[in-house]
Amino acid sequence: MTIQKLRPTFTFTEDRLRQLQQVVPEAFADGKINWEALREALGEHLEDETQEHFGLTWPGKREARRLAALPPQGTLVPAPGEGVDEETTHNLFIEGENLEVLKLLQKSYAGRVKMIYIDPPYNTGNDFIYEDDYSEPLEAYLKRTGQMDEAGRRLTTNTRASGRFHSKWLSMIYPRLLLARQLLREDGVIFVSIDDNEVHHLRQVMNEVFGEENFVETFIWRSRLGKGATSKVTAKLHEYIVVYGKSKEQLDFLGDIRITATDKKERIRQWGQGDRREDRPTMYYPVFSEEFGWIYPKKPDRTDGRWRISKSEFEKLQQKGLVVFEKQPDGRVEAYRIIPAGTQTETAQDSILDTEKVKTTAFGSKEISTILEQNVFDYPKPTTLLCFLLELLNDKSALILDFFAGSCTTAHAVLAQNREDGGRRQFIMVQLPEPTPPDSEARKAGYATIAEIGKERIRRVIRKMKEEQNGQLPLPAAEDGQPSPLDLGFKVLKLTRSHFKPWAPLPPTDAHTLDSLFEQHASPLVQGWTPDGLLSEILLLEGFPLDSRVISLEGFGENALRRVHHAEVGHKLFVCLNEQIRPETVERLKAGEILGREDIFICLDSALTDEAKVVLDDRLRLKVI
Ligand SMILES: C[S@@+](CC[C@H](N)C(=O)[O-])C[C@H]1O[C@@H](n2cnc3c(N)ncnc32)[C@H](O)[C@@H]1O
Known part of the structure; x- marks a missing residue:
């Protein structure tokens, strides 16, 4: 009889090894890696260690990588009463240090998350950067949350003067990204808000973690409308959102979707020289018009122009009566396709975001002041920005993770977007119980930590939405565990010590x-x-x-x-x-x-x-x- 014992295990390293074994089985024997065999399999692609090589490196990188592979020491326990409709909801708020939490989520959530959005500290010189303790990550967390110095300054503010300024930030973000990637589905995507302080390092580190080939875009978001400080050479008005797919090929992104209000005409004849997409030989074919007879751009005489759509597409449009010809003053005959009013059109998403639509940080602050009745959180993102990202995904039942949740704008946006389009998206927020500064508005309003702000925001948003539902109760969750049509609830869990005694080697000792x-x-x-x-x-x-x-x-x-x-x-x-x-x-x-x-x-x-x-x-x- 070999009855299995249930004990803490950590799958991050195991999962990666399993993936490697699938690709290079010959490098594994008896559960161990044969380094020589792996080396041979990689052959000429292996970097010569004696030569200089390309890549981002910083003091502490190796340790940071090791940290990601260390097993977690804690667990998550429910905090009943802090959430709403806890028994039936699928939304989660996790209070804790995100590195440890990301490790704890590996087994249950690997390959399940569709979208990760994070808004980490930008490393401005005034930011609190959580310095990981390599020897006792969890104990350090439990001891440190709640720590401030006498002046109410955060003990771990990363100032430019404190040395290893960029390295500390990189060592913070790198292991978290490594763990986060494992949680993404193959068609999943990660959005990271950032500004010029670290965007260049972030891109490099993400190239390493996600693969350069999976880079999608760096969106430019105009985060402020007014002018910046006049003493500066330039007025900084924008930030970035860096986007990577887990596997770019599998990404299912909706473009910029518009519904036409009136009939629109779009030219389908391309004039002029130059190598364009329309220059392919298949774009030269004759077309018959009742009024003007045969119109056929002649090849190779390009002065007659060429069609922008294929012959079969042209014929389809003509059959539906959606092509019109018009003679221009210069004698040319122009062809147009008609896009009837009410048609949904889609073009590739602009890399510069539309401020009208996504709004600015000021709008985010206004939202906080309205919901929480005070301005208790600096620089929250506007929900409009997050709703825009949610809409980009062609998936209304996506699982969304934000592990630098702050005031929980992401959770708010998920609830709002679901209400808007009938989606069943679910959220997981992770936020450190970072103490609010003693004299801050937040503290005076009774919020001891940022986690308290986030939870209260979600509670209030839910309360308001429930009131607006006019007593129409959401359907209860079905037995099969599927979310109810509008999941207006969330459950709170907190990071704490494991219920299992820590394993320690026995010291040499007496009987x-x-x-x-x-x-x-x-x-x-x-x-x-x-x-x-x-x-x-x-x-x-x-x-x-x-x-x-x-x-x-x-x-x-x-x-x-x-x-x-x-x-x-x-x-x-x-x-x-x-x-x-x-x-x-x-x-x-x-x-x-x-x-x-x-x-x-x-x-x-x-x-x-x-x-x-x-x-x-x-x-x-x-x-x-
Ligand atoms: C820039 S704020 C996010 C703001 C958020 N997007 C919003 O709209 O409210 C970053 C948040 O990450 C939290 N944070 C920093 N380090 C963390 C860590 N190691 N684990 C969990 N949260 C952390 C900070 O407390 C801070 O609230």
Whole structure:
């Protein structure tokens, strides 16, 4: 009997190794990499280490990469009461340090996120840059959140004078991008807001992480309307949004969509010289007009012009009566296609964003002041900008992640856009409980941290939308876990220590100490663990998304049995965390009345007799803690 033990595992490194193994299987033997074989497989493409080579490097890069590959030490526990409609919603707000959170999400969310939007600190010289602690990332987080110096200054502000200014920023962003990429679907996309302080480094680092071939665009966003400070040589009025696809080929982007208000005419004859798309031989063909007879641009005499559309397309339009010919004053006959009013047209999205549509930072501030009644957050993005990005994706049920959530503009935009177009998009916000400065408006208004601002904003947006629904209640979530038509809810989870005791190698010691160490490790769980907290850790370890439905099953006496399922996971989990599992419960599980062969039953190791374990292991997939 080999009953599986449920223990914390980390899939980031494992997943990448698995991917490598798929491409270069010959470099793997017995689960290990054969470096020589890999080297041979790569052959001439391998960079000669003795030569200079191209790429971005900075002091601390190796450590930053290593940091991404270190397993997480924490877990996420629900904070009931802080969200809205927590039992049925699919939207999440996670309070915590995003590197650790991104690691914890790997198993449940790898390849599931359609869009990531982040608005990280721009490294302006006044920014708080979270300096990762390599030895104890989680402990440092738990100790540090809430820390300010006496003057209320953030302890980790990255000033230009503090040295290694760019390196610190790069070491912060690099491991987070590495982990974020793993969460994206193959047709997923990442948008990163940034300005001139780091845009050049960001592009290079993203070329490395996402591949230069997956670079899509650097949008230019006019973030301010007025003039900048006059003392400067130039007035800075714009920022950037850098866009990469996980795989650009698979990206499904909608262009600039417009609906024509009136009939429009579009010229379909191209005049003049020059190499244009229309210059292909297939663009020269005769066309008959009742009024003007045969019109045929003659090749190679280009003075007659050429058609802009293919012959078959021309004929289709003509059959529908959507082509007109008009004689010009100079004698030329011009051909037009008619675009009837109400037609949806699409052109490639401009790289410079339309300010009318996406608005500016000032609009974002106005939105915050309206919703929260005070200006409690500096430089929020406008929801209009985020709605524009959401609309670019040809996917109304996308899962959207923002792990520098701030005041949660992204969550607000997801809710607003869903209401606008009937979408079922879901959001995951991640935000550090970064303390607000002591004398700030935010602190005076009672917001101790930025996370509190974000949560309150979402609550208020939801409240307002519910009021506006005029008492029309949204339909409850269906049993299959699909979101209800308009999901006006969110659930809060917080980063904290794992419920599993940290693994540490045993030091050389005497028999007595060893005995007590074994005793301590008899249960792998820390003292004071709670079933609800442990359940969400089990979801993360078993690869179940955090919006999985959890249902308490009746009829098992004092045994609390819960069934977990999610529409995107093929099997269910059955979890019982009682100290003892009653023989009657074992009997019912054995009878197979509630769970299938693929389903997993999880309980404490000590809760089952050896005999019961054998019986159950035979009937279902059993994992013990
Ligand atoms: C520029 S703001 C984002 C603003 C947001 N787009 C909005 O419209 O409100 C960046 C946010 O990232 C948060 N942050 C910085 N480092 C973080 C980390 N390591 N983990 C989680 N959040 C972090 C900061 O507290 C800050 O609120």
